Amino acid sequence: MIKYLICLLLLAQNVLLAQGWTPVGARSNSMANASVALTDVWAFHHNPGALAELNEMSVGVSYENRFLLKELQTQGITFASPLKVGVISAGAQLYGYNLFRTYRAGVGYSLKLSEKFYGGVQLNYQGISIGQGYGSKNTVTGELGFIAKITDDWRLGLSIFNVTRARLDDYKDDRFNSLIRFGTSYNVSKKVLLTAEAEKFVEYDLRAKAGLEYEAISNFYLRVGVATAPIEISSGFGYKWNQFQLDLGTSYHQVLGWSPHFSFTYQGK
Numbered sequence: 001m002i003k004y005l006i007c008l009l010l011l012a013q014n015v016l017l018a019q020g021w022t023p024v025g026a027r028s029n030s031m032a033n034a035s036v037a038l039t040d041v042w043a044f045h046h047n048p049g050a051l052a053e054l055n056e057m058s059v060g061v062s063y064e065n066r067f068l069l070k071e072l073q074t075q076g077i078t079f080a081s082p083l084k085v086g087v088i089s090a091g092a093q094l095y096g097y098n099l100f101r102t103y104r105a106g107v108g109y110s111l112k113l114s115e116k117f118y119g120g121v122q123l124n125y126q127g128i129s130i131g132q133g134y135g136s137k138n139t140v141t142g143e144l145g146f147i148a149k150i151t152d153d154w155r156l157g158l159s160i161f162n163v164t165r166a167r168l169d170d171y172k173d174d175r176f177n178s179l180i181r182f183g184t185s186y187n188v189s190k191k192v193l194l195t196a197e198a199e200k201f202v203e204y205d206l207r208a209k210a211g212l213e214y215e216a217i218s219n220f221y222l223r224v225g226v227a228t229a230p231i232e233i234s235s236g237f238g239y240k241w242n243q244f245q246l247d248l249g250t251s252y253h254q255v256l257g258w259s260p261h262f263s264f265t266y267q268g269k
Helices: 002-010 012-017 026-030 041-045 048-053
Strands: 058-065 073-082 087-097 100-114 117-130 135-149 154-161 167-169 179-187 192-201 207-217 220-227 232-241 244-253 257-267
Touching: 026 041, 026 058, 026 220, 026 232, 026 244, 026 257, 041 048, 041 058, 041 073, 041 087, 041 257, 048 087, 048 100, 048 117, 048 135, 048 154, 087 117, 100 135, 135 167
Parallel strands: none
Antiparallel strands: 058 073, 058 257, 073 087, 087 100, 100 117, 117 135, 135 154, 154 179, 179 192, 192 207, 207 220, 220 232, 232 244, 244 257
């Protein structure tokens, strides 16, 4: 009981952040979620603008267990497919357990706006459910995302989650959290990718994040990442074979401990 009371106190901020955006996808998690400028199918959960560079149908599922507590599980799914013009996408995310659960499901559309500039929009149906008769609250939120391709190796990304500042409750003007992420990715070489970003929830301090991905051997990737406020260190690996990709990893919080995660992705032809 004492363990759970301590965790609930320390996790108060994490629970509040879960009112809006929750990170999804093992590749992103292994790089401290410095992923706003990454262009894989998991961009549905990080930056809808980045999906405009997708060239094939892709679908993925993911799971994370925050601090090895069954009450803090996150499940996610994502899908994206190119059209004649643009890319259509859909996805969902579920966090928590029966006494406190947040959920989000949405659809998006991404488009190449110019030779080196991409944009995307997304509509989400999301909500919070609290057990033992406390009820639930649901709403629709919007998200915007952009990618600027400075060179073939360097990208800048911007994502704005819950642009409408959707209301959670009239009491004290309580709202679903809004999030602004701005970051970059740079291919140092064919084998090394660096990412960095600044993350700002409207009601919380700025958080800095950085990640590295290294292709140790063909189709086998090693990843590390670090984030501030609070300090969290991440690591993991991924392997591609044919049209499939498996990513595994964990992050470590200096007070609360380990959070393992994995995802599985299929890329169609």
